[in-house]
Amino acid sequence: MALNEQLNKFNKQQERCQSILSSVPRAGPSKPVPSAPARPTVVPPSRSPAPAVKFSNDTERLQHINSIRKAPVGAQIKRVIDLLLETRQHLTPEQINEACYVDVNSNKAVFDSLRNNLKVSYDGRRFSYKSKHDLKDKNELLYLVRKYPEGIPVIDLKDAYPTVMEDLQALKAAGQIWLLSNFDSQEDIAYPNDPRAVIKVDDDLKQLFRGIELPRDMLDIEKDIQKNGMKPATNTAKRRAAAQVHGISTKQKMKKKKKHEISKRTKLTNAHLPELFQNLGS
Secondary structure, three states: OHHHHHHHHHHHHHHHHHHHHHHOOOOOOOOOOOOOOOOOOOOOOOOOOOOOOOHHHHHHHHHHHHHHHOOOHHHHHHHHHHHHHHHOOOEOHHHHHHHHOOOOOOOHHHHHHHHOOOOEEEOOOOEEEOOOOOOOOHHHHHHHHHOOOOOEEHHHOOOOOOOHHHHHHHHHHOOOEEEEEOOOOOOEEEEEOOOOOOOOOOHHHHHHHHHOOOOOOHHHHHHHHHHOOOOOOOOHHHHHHHHHHOOOOOOOOOOOOOOOOOOOOOOOOOOOOHHHHOOOOO
């Protein structure tokens, strides 16, 4: 009896559960929820670490700058002029400070000295190098030398432009100028090689030229040439020895030559000695 009652209760519970399940609507197939698009991960570019500035190196540089700015005004001026000569550019005070550590703006003495220096040109904003002669190339150099028939010192030309010394040697090799040394100052002088140039000769030099007595024997002439570090073009001793071997007399026969008078049509090469031509025929 008790067993039947429990069985009936169980059946009723089953029916109740079945009715509850039948009343619940069936869920459709689950739709996937769209996920947000994944953003690409931005990887920052790898930067090489900046070289660490050693304290010792920076201290050494600052000490170097400080020593330059505490140097005498003349030393700072020379440093700036060397920079302008080397670069041949128009530089502002800021560019000069960056290049050679001379603070022109903060040092009034340096600024005034640069502005009034003969080797420096200042346009109100920039400084540049100023040579004695404003030349650009070899043609202008030759034109200038020809304006100085009595010679122009090379020291006045050597800073005109970077290749001026090479151009001087090229003009000398081409036979357009002469480069002679001054025995007093040991400086080279550039002369134009122009036979039409009129050269003024001092009276003292003329007297010195006339007062020099030249040797009459070729042996003595060759010895003097060798003393001056040059090689004679002749060898008189060898020539005379060969003549004696062959029995040829070394005495030259004096030949009578017809005396040629100088006329106005004669080409004169010693025009700087006019007294030689006082008896010039008309």
